[in-house]
Structures are given as structure tokens and as C-alpha cells.
Amino acid sequence: MDLVADELHAAIHEQTPTIFDSVKLRPIMRRRFAFLSRSGTRQAAHKLDRFAGRFVDYRFYGRSISRQYDMFHVTDHSYGHLVHVLPACRTGVYCHDLDAFRCLVEPDRDPRPIWYRRLATHVLRGLQKASVVFYNSEAVRNEILEHALVPAGSLVHAPLGVAAEYVPGCIEKLIPGPYLLHVGSCAPRKRVDVLLDVFSRVHRDRPDLLLVHVGAPFTDTFERRIDSLGIRSAIVALTGLSRERVAALYGNAKLVLLPSDAEGFCLPVIEALACGARVVASDIPVLREVGGDALTYCPPGNIDTWVETVRGLVDAPSRGPDREIRLAQASRYSWARHARIIVDAYASVLAARDSTSGSFGEAEL
Numbered sequence: 528m529d530l531v532a533d534e535l536h537a538a539i540h541e542q543t544p545t546i547f548d549s550v551k552l553r554p555i556m557r558r559r560f561a562f563l564s565r566s567g568t569r570q571a572a573h574k575l576d577r578f579a580g581r582f583v584d585y586r587f588y589g590r591s592i593s594r595q596y597d598m599f600h601v602t603d604h605s606y607g608h609l610v611h612v613l614p615a616c617r618t619g620v621y622c623h624d625l626d627a628f629r630c631l632v633e634p635d636r637d638p639r640p641i642w643y644r645r646l647a648t649h650v651l652r653g654l655q656k657a658s659v660v661f662y663n664s665e666a667v668r669n670e671i672l673e674h675a676l677v678p679a680g681s682l683v684h685a686p687l688g689v690a691a692e693y694v695p696g697c698i699e700k701l702i703p704g705p706y707l708l709h710v711g712s713c714a715p716r717k718r719v720d721v722l723l724d725v726f727s728r729v730h731r732d733r734p735d736l737l738l739v740h741v742g743a744p745f746t747d748t749f750e751r752r753i754d755s756l757g758i759r760s761a762i763v764a765l766t767g768l769s770r771e772r773v774a775a776l777y778g779n780a781k782l783v784l785l786p787s788d789a790e791g792f793c794l795p796v797i798e799a800l801a802c803g804a805r806v807v808a809s810d811i812p813v814l815r816e817v818g819g820d821a822l823t824y825c826p827p828g829n830i831d832t833w834v835e836t837v838r839g840l841v842d843a844p845s846r847g848p849d850r851e852i853r854l855a856q857a858s859r860y861s862w863a864r865h866a867r868i869i870v871d872a873y874a875s876v877l878a879a880r881d882s883t884s885g886s887f888g889e890a891e892l
Contacts, residue, residue, distance in 0.1 A: 529553075530794075531621065532602040534688060538866035547870060550596065554588045556580040581606065582646070589613050598873045607654030616880065619659040619873065621685070624791025625670050626716075627651075632674040651676065658876050661685040661869060663792040666813035683872045686817075687792055688862030692770035695803035695854065697778040699771075702763060706737035707837070708780035710773065710798070713746050716789040718809070718828065720752065725786070725833045727756040733841060736781070739763045741773060777802035781841050785809065788827040793817060801857035805847045807836055821848050821856035 532551060539549040559579055563572035590612040599613050604622040628651050629637035630644050639647070654660060660677045662668045663686055671677050707726060711717050719740075726738045738761060745753065745764060753759050768776075777783060783799040785808040796818050799806050808814045810824035823840065825833045840846050 534690060534862040535866050538862040539870060542863060542866060554584055557584060585609060586612055604654055605650060607650045610653035610656045615656040616658050618657050619661060620654045620657045621661040622667060623663055624667055659683055659872050663687050664813050664816055667791050685865055685868040686860055687794055688860050688865045689797050689801045689857055690770055693774045693798045693801040695778060697775040699775040700779055701772060701775055702739055704735055704737060705781050706739045708739045708776055708783045710741045710795040712743045713749060716787055718786040718788050719749055721786040721828055722784055723752050723756060724830050725837060727758050728834045729837050730758055730761055737761050737763055739776060741765050741768060741776060774802050777804045780804055782807055782837060790814060797857050797860045800853045803850055803853060805840060819856050821853045823847050
């Protein structure tokens with residue numbers, strides 16, 4: 528979650544430069560397995576490097592700096608194992624969702640081999656040792672408490688924010704012609720299968736309409752689905768874009784489609800709203816929480832309802848929640864607020880432990 532670390536670091540420096548000294552720590556990933564980066568094995572080499580970096584290099588690095596700072600903030604729960612080597616009483620972890628622990632709390636839903644479950648257990652036990660665990664939505668909090676992973680008293684709600692680049696009025700058009708937009712990964716919970724099926728049916732009536740996907744490349748399964756649906760020429764897949772370009776895509780899209788059946792928060796919701804875009808999203812509690820009255824909702828996985836809703840909105844640009852409502856909902860989320868909540872939480876932790884008053888350093892791993 529480099530985005531979260533970068534935005535938090537900048538917001539702390541902007542708000543409290545004379546009180547808090549925030550240091551962003553991010554060891555460089557070593558390329559141990561470059562020798563495997565021949566054709567067909569490049570992806571495997573990258574995964575092995577990431578695994579070694581996360582569970583070997585970061586662990587030694589964390590141990591080496593454990594005495595150098597007053598507080599530590601781990602910005603991604605999948606690095607919760609670092610709490611094993613950092614001073615747990617002075618370390619917090621941000622929990623984005625429970626995907627990393629799904630194999631433990633719902634093994635039937637996410638079956639994994641024993642080595643994976645043991646690693647997940649190691650990460651979870653580290654998170655459980657932290658003095659404070661931040662969460663981004665009530666949906667995540669409810670899951671944490673439902674599975675009794677962390678005591679309620681250790682939890683702090685710190686919603687994510689909208690980056691400054693996501694603003695309405697961008698006139699740059701990256702895609703000629705009308706298009707629907709999806710921003711996100713191809714993880715199963717994102718329901719890209721629903722996205723493709725809905726678009727293929729809408730496209731029959733509007734052959735000029737494109738589907739733009741921004742994020743991780745389509746998996747082989749989805750590539751085959753695209754071909755079987757006969758929509759290859761209407762698909763535009765983009766990756767590695769700057770925020771300014773993503774903002775331009777949001778602002779000029781006919782609709783932003785988010786058919787996920789599970790989310791921890793879903794940043795694209797508030798990013799799209801901040802750009803003034805109309806959003807159609809799955810009617811699940813977390814998206815209701817984040818999007819409020821500013822979204823148009825459809826039952827998750829209900830293709831017929833999605834098709835009818837998307838067709839209606841494409842044909843009637845004035846339908847859906849008013850633009851003022853969309854922008855007002857996005858304005859509720861800011862990185863400044865996110866940073867303030869986290870800083871206040873750590874100040875409380877220090878005060879509760881009778882720590883030395885005055886300025887202190889906060890390291891983000």
C-alpha cells in the first residue's frame with residue numbers, strides 16, 4: 528500500500544511539522560532470483576523476490592531500527608509479522624481487509640495449503656500483538672470482531688482519503704468516444720466476470736461504447752471470456768497510469784462500474800465521485816457506507832438488473848444522484864483527516880504509557 532504510506536507521510540508533515548517527525552521507511556527489494564527471469568519465469572522470479580523481501584529482509588530491517596523511533600506504523604496488515612520484531616507496545620497496524628486471513632477465518636471460502644496457512648497465522652499473530660489496529664470501514668471492523676481477531680478497545684476507525692489529483696473538470700480525453708470505466712484488480716471478489724457479461728450485453732445496443740479497465744492485467748481466464756463474448760475490439764486495458772490520467776478517465780467516463788461482491792473500503796468509489804463521475808456499484812454494506820446516497824446500486828451478481836441500470840444511465844446522462852451530492856460525498860474523505868486520526872491515536876498510546884512528552888518520530892513501514 529505505497530499510496531497510503533505516501534499520502535499519510537505527506538499529510539503528517541503538512542499538518543504537524545513541528546510536533547511530529549514522520550520518517551517513511553521502505554527498504555529496497557533485493558533481486559535474488561533475477562537468474563530466473565528468462566522467458567516464462569519472470570513472474571515467478573518477481574514473486575520469489577517479494578516473498579523473500581517481505582519475510583526475510585523486512586524482518587531483519589525491522590529488528591535493526593526497532594530502537595530508533597518512538598512509534599511505528601505499519602501501513603498494510605499483510606506486513607503484520609513485523610510486530611514480532613518491533614516493540615509491540617509502540618506499534619500500530621492498518622487493516623485494509625481480511626483477505627490475507629481468509630484462509631484462517633473462512634477456510635471453506637479460501638482453501639490454502641498448510642504452508643500458506645502457517646504464514647498467514649504468523650502475520651495475524653503479529654497484528655494481534657500491536658498496541659492499536661486501524662481499520663477503514665465498519666464492514667472491516669465487524670469482520671474483525673465477528674472472528675474475535677482483535678479486542679474492540681484496540682480498534683480505531685481511520686477512513687482513507689482522496690488524493691489531490693482527483694478533482695472535477697479535467698478536459699483531457701485519453702479515450703476517443705464514449706466508454707464505461709472499471710478501476711481495480713482482477714481478484715475474484717472484484718467480479719470482473721460480472722463486469723464483462725454486463726458490458727457485452729450493453730454493447731449489443733451501443734456498439735460505439737468501449738470498456739476501459741485500469742489496473743492489473745486481465746487474467747488468462749478473463750482474456751478467454753473476452754474472446755468468447757466477442758468484445759475484444761471494444762476492450763481497452765491500461766496499467767501504470769499517473770493519478771492525473773486516471774482522474775481524466777474518471778471525469779470523462781459515461782459511468783464507472785464497480786461490481787465487487789466484497790470490499791474493505793474501495794478507493795475507486797471516492798476517487799470517481801471526487802472527479803464528478805457517476806458510479807454504479809454493488810449493493811453491499813461497505814459500498815453503502817463509503818458511497819452513501821451518491822452511488823447507484825445494483826444487487827451483486829444480478830446481471831439483468833445491472834444491464835437494465837447501465838443501459839438507462841448511459842442513455843440518460845442526467846439520471847442518477849446529482850453531481851453536487853457526488854462531490855459532497857467525496858469531500859467527506861481526506862488524507863488530512865486520516866493522518867489526524869492516526870497521529871491522535873499514537874499520542875494517546877504514548878500518553879497512556881507515561882512516555883516522555885514533546886516531539887517524537889513516527890516511522891511508517
